[in-house]
Amino acid sequence: MSQFMQYTFGGLTTGAIFALIALGFTLIFRVSRVMNLAQGQFYAWSALIESSLLAALKVPLWMSLLVAVVATGVLGVIIDYAALRRTRATDISTLLVITLGASTALEGLAQVIWGSNPLSLPAFTGNNTFHFLGASLLPQDIWVVGGLVVVVIALGLFVDRTMAGKALTAIAEMPSTVGMLGINLGQFRLLAFFISGAIGGLAGVLASPITYISYSSGLPLGLQGFAAAVVGGIGSPLGAVFGGLGLGLAQQYAAGFVSSIYASAVPFAILVVVLIFRSFRQRTAIIDGRRARVQFIPFGRPSLVMAIALGVLMVVTPWTGHEGLESMGINAGIFVLATQGLQLMQGQTGIISIGQGAFMTFGAYATAILTVHMGLSPFLGLLAGVVLSALIALGLGAVTLRLSGYNLAIVTLALAEVVDTVVNGWRGLTQGATGIVGIPTMGSLSTNAFYYLVWALVIVGAIVLYRIDKSELGRALKALRQDEVAAATNGVAVARLKIGVFLIASVFAAVSGSLYAQSISLVTPGTFDPSTSILLLVMVFVGGETSILGPVVGAVVMVALSTVLSGVAEWLSVIQGVLLVSIMVGMPQGIMGAIELYWRPRKAREPNGSSKEMTA
Structure with missing residues (x-):
């Protein structure tokens, strides 16, 4: 008692x-x-x-x-x-x-x-304990x-x-x-x-x-x-x-009667259950947090020029012989993959996710466990991470398909917190805070070969996003972003689309997490903690959430910024936060959106600008 x-x-x-x-x-x-x-x-x-x-x-x-x-x-x-x-x-x-x-x-x-x-700060009236009803x-x-x-x-x-x-x-x-x-x-x-x-x-x-x-x-x-x-x-x-x-009591009871390791995840687990339960009590989906209407940025001439410039930069970076630049290029490419999935969710569908780092964790740990603990190939580890992430995304999408807006965003953030708690606490599988070291790369690739593998996958991802954008599926996703109720009224399968988007984005993230673990031969709980999900958000918005090239530009800019500021790393979070606020307030269309929108007024002022565009 x-x-x-x-x-x-x-x-x-x-x-x-x-x-x-x-x-x-x-x-x-x-x-x-x-x-x-x-x-x-x-x-x-x-x-x-x-x-x-x-x-x-x-x-x-x-x-x-x-x-x-x-x-x-x-x-x-x-x-x-x-x-x-x-x-x-x-x-x-x-x-x-x-x-x-x-x-x-x-x-x-x-x-x-x-x-x-x-x-630790001093107590107001001392630290002498007293007893009440058997408790100290x-x-x-x-x-x-x-x-x-x-x-x-x-x-x-x-x-x-x-x-x-x-x-x-x-x-x-x-x-x-x-x-x-x-x-x-x-x-x-x-x-x-x-x-x-x-x-x-x-x-x-x-x-x-x-x-x-x-x-x-x-x-x-x-x-x-x-x-x-x-x-x-x-x-x-x-x-x-x-x-x-109620949540305080639940957390303390979980810590005392179950395990203190996982107690911090209890409030988030309860939050997810409550939100899902409430959504099923309503006859229609929760729409209170819909995204604002946006102008989707086309892949015009500025995007083509930027794509060519980035392609040239990608090809010539290993030729410089500078190991630091090549390492930065690998990191940028890996984060591009993760943000490509996020761009599909946010830019084309309007689903805010603050938990993309959790799916990177699944890809990284699946690769680490299968290669280091079981001696399997990194390729099989990557596939296992993709399958695990897809299954979790399928389940998450199925139970949260009635949620939208901030409710859905908070569920994804809760997932990131729960995953972070689990990988810290499940020491028998994840090695806890020490992590898993000695993760090999696929085929024991050289640094140059691994670099080109990462960017080849980035190109594949960009092609996939472009084909989705130009397809009937892309038009349905945009309709879903602009007005979920209207989209459903017009015959769009809202639930199926949401689950599909979760699935595709999780695959991008899992591949990214697996490659990152291989690139540094290490994964720890801190590798993809919730701050990683925030960084991915910054990358998407900096590059432009409705542009196909947005993830590439955003990731390259933020990775380059992190490298430049490595000497004052403590300021990095400050700069990331200020940059995210500034972009959302002053340039919500991001870098690529600003370039495209700036280009069009200039063409409009030119004589016969439209005919030039058609014959270019």
Whole structure:
């Protein structure tokens, strides 16, 4: 009994942290319809700011807590004003990607400022344990749960008793009429972001004395808080509280009675089950997160010129005799393969996936296990990875085919988190954190031969995407992206197309992961962690998500950028995050889209421009 109570109180403490973060998600979503994936960064930043105030400036504890919470509130305002307000997009999925970029940038900046070493902060009222109902508790546990209670009561009073709170309620319930009521939507939206940031910051300063904090603490906690908000019913403050407490209890019970290794995956598994269950309770598919209408970029003369230039660069790189350039070319080609599958999902179909790295993991580990542990050929390992990824994609597509928009995006991100947890914990098969070393290349190819193999597969992938784009299937995929309901009404087999797209994209990713493992002769859980999926997103959007050449351009640019910045690697995440936000806000069509769109107005100004185009 005492053991059960210990897990219960531990679950309530963990759940209170989840609930505080979930409240921030809920408040922002009610007012702006934005799913702010940067919410977890407020948790990390507040604790890190507090650590600097205490250690460097010798600020008293309570003053440092207040300053840290207010600072993260201001950080929330900055994200809204500097990023979200600048975009013309209004669809939930695009805004989700922008906040993901902001989260990546903040995490990288935290690493630059505070380093990588985890920090522990002092408890508010000591560390002497006390016993209650057979469980051993710390005073800080009471502060965490009490902090949640205070926030819930304060929010209730704020909403019911103040004009600002009533205005926020009006914005949430009657967004189309608030202007007629004289409510300044912009000002109150900033207020909501400030309160949301402050609540996330409060979670950080409350939890940091009982857990280590580092620059990377924000995203995992943010995703678990997001899971709590969705499970409880996004937009419902009370649901966020119960969702957080429920997931906290489930995680602690799993850790205590099953295995602590896989406990962190429990909230995401519950999230997937809840989303799928809800989708089957509805008569129609969930369409609340449809992508905005886009202009598909044709393969015109600029794309042809770019293709020729990239082809020449690809051919001559090994001739330079520069091993660094050749290695960079291999990495670029491997990432192109992964982003080609992502381009099919996002660019042509409008399905946002934040879990492509998980399918790269399947390809890499299948190759590693079959070659190193079983002595089979790398080619068979690659095929096994493709089959495994395809089967998982088939199953995932089948159970999530009724989901769309941010719901589907979050399911793919949950998959990435679950896979990362499994490969870390299944030590008997994956060797845990040490990984598997000594992976051979197919046919013991030389570096030059392997380079050309990778880029030959890239060309095959580009041809496949081009043929799909010009076929009836491509037109159906575009119709699906523009309006899923209208596509289904016109006879498009929506479910079959979604499963097919998942299947094809998983094959691209598995091949990419297998080749990457062969190229470095090593695979570890960190090789394709969730940050890899974010990097692939950046590559697609930088190159242009609706252009066939977009994956090539995006991957080459980002790999080259990573190589150039290798001396200041800690800044790489900052640059990737800022670049993703900048592209989504200022150039959503990407590099190739911008080139194609710039070319056409110039031709239109030329006399007989159309006839020149026809005879070129």
